[in-house]
Amino acid sequence: MTLVQGGVCAAKGFKASGIHCGIRANRTKKDISLIFSEKNASCAAVYTTNLVKGAPLTVTKENISDGYAQAVICNSGNANTCNSDGIEIAKKMCSLVSEALGIDSHDVVVASTGVIGQKLNIEPIKAGIPLLVSALSKDGNEAAAEGIMTTDTFKKEIALKFTVGGKECTIGGMAKGSGMIHPDMATMLVFITTDVAISPEMLQKALSTDIANTFNMVSVDGDTSTNDMVTVLANGMAGNSPITDDGEDFQAFMKALNTITVSLCRMIAGDGEGATKLLECTVSGASDKNTAKTVAKSIICSSLLKAAMFGADANWGRVLCAIGYSKADVDVNKIDVAFKSSKGTVEVCKNGSGIDFSEEKAKQILLEKEIDILVDLNSGKEEATAWGCDLTYDYVKINGDYRT
């Protein structure tokens, strides 16, 4: 596998664009994006488990129920959720895209992100879609990645080349974070495009399998959003023999997909609202995978630990505390804890009790931008990783007055 430029436009046959159409007051901020595939593509998606679902998710689910899609339209600045006319507006967005591109309106994936419960005005979108279509280009990936940002501080995109059955294939993706992030079966907004030939069924299987260890292991603030969605479009233009079962080709695709999703997870966690640090917690020595995942996620979600990491304070008691209330069945007297970064590793707890360590060395390690929290349960061979970020003054600032 080789990393390449181009994000969602890297794969053959995909173009994208992103513009400011007027949903946001700030004219320097893009607020709508379009992705288009030359050929109708296999499409898979996973959605938030929040009972309060954004109207665009309901419309997307219906549109791609046949397993295919050809375009993605996504606005930022307004989530189109908890609005009495939400479904109508989301459908209107699809029909406008369908008219402008000359495709079936049921081949459109629609998504919205931003504030909940304020009506989404269709007028700026109506005016914007023709502009988006004429702006579609092979270099449009960056503009598209910008158009879906809310409180994100940087664009999140990645692409890579890999081989399936001797054919060179490409996969790319873009994502938006960065608050209300604690996915459960799905996550934030992520759009992945690939030119692999794969059946809708196998594409869905790949995505559903992958997110259990990737997007569902990310948490910024414990709040599962109403508009979380991940979609993958696979248009088959790489020319590989279509993947229709769980063989070597499928595994090659899974591996490429996983590289994309893990990269996007790390970007999303590291750019959590107000975050100054990416936290990666790896729990090893678990008796089963589920225990490892439960423990890792509980640690990454602890407000107390997140605040300690912001302060570069090696307060490992909070790691133990978070393990203890995780509901996982662990022997607390066997737990080892260490903190690691590019500055080195410091062991702080052995067999559930504190050990002597250099506070100075710990401080040096924890002042870095990427911190690994290493937990060994010493009870088996399974492991899991979860991603999160520190809790900072800026998280409070950003969320203390998000709407104004």
Add this chain to the structure above:
Amino acid sequence: MTLVQGGVCAAKGFKASGIHCGIRANRTKKDISLIFSEKNASCAAVYTTNLVKGAPLTVTKENISDGYAQAVICNSGNANTCNSDGIEIAKKMCSLVSEALGIDSHDVVVASTGVIGQKLNIEPIKAGIPLLVSALSKDGNEAAAEGIMTTDTFKKEIALKFTVGGKECTIGGMAKGSGMIHPDMATMLVFITTDVAISPEMLQKALSTDIANTFNMVSVDGDTSTNDMVTVLANGMAGNSPITDDGEDFQAFMKALNTITVSLCRMIAGDGEGATKLLECTVSGASDKNTAKTVAKSIICSSLLKAAMFGADANWGRVLCAIGYSKADVDVNKIDVAFKSSKGTVEVCKNGSGIDFSEEKAKQILLEKEIDILVDLNSGKEEATAWGCDLTYDYVKINGDYRT
């Protein structure tokens, strides 16, 4: 019922004291407290469900397994948790109290609160206990309430008089908050004293029943502490006919106990680390009690909503979002939401969708120190209340470097 002064000393036969013995470096901060009952008392307790349990809880549980206790010793500044010699130190605290008071060491409740995983030095405690005993007085309640404070900004105590079977009885309590608060079957440290005559079994029943709707409905930061404990001592000196079954007298006691626990819950939530506001969320119209409780607690735990409340921002979409991911089975299209304070009430959501409201009025309401979040599920007759606080810069500050 009438509120009275005196906290844990208000009931007949109880004395208390609190001093600085040297566990904390800051000599102006008290760090150890003692409560003593003239007569051996019925004793009930509930403990944290965290698998990582403070050594003092293990020792207390063993000591009061016969249903009786006569003294409470509690230090702040160190939790005596995750230390290899924790049990030994906690037992030593009991034997020192037993010697100084001339009581059985198994009649001592021991508790510790503060940082986890640093060894607790017995020497200052050894020197302090004789001083604590000689300082015991009927006016010692305030000093005792101070001695158990960690990041609390004010002493938490309350007492009241009530009648059981024609006899005037008294009940009082003290508590410490204020971070790592998200109780599950038990909570923070709370010590309640009463002169009611009641069997240990009925006292335990009263406490276990009560906490399900009081302490277990409080959350400051979603972190369930390792050292949570609530104990009640009832020494029978009021002279009422002992309560041994679930009759009128038991109900009178339950009511008095509930008044004490709800008051302490409100104090703990309102003094949550860094908090500027007390949030009280009442969910009504639920099909069953459990649904009401689940929804109320999910709302009170949302970091996003807590930050919005700090910013006095009527971002009700975050209330809907928190209901949606609570796992409660609700019809989101029936939900009404309003915010209320001493400045009035503003309705913001009807049938799951936003309604027009005055942002100015909402701001005025939300700038107050006590905010009610009113949610009507419109699906039944059950209701529940949960207590929490806003998420502020100071929460991050306090927890960014708690140990130093």
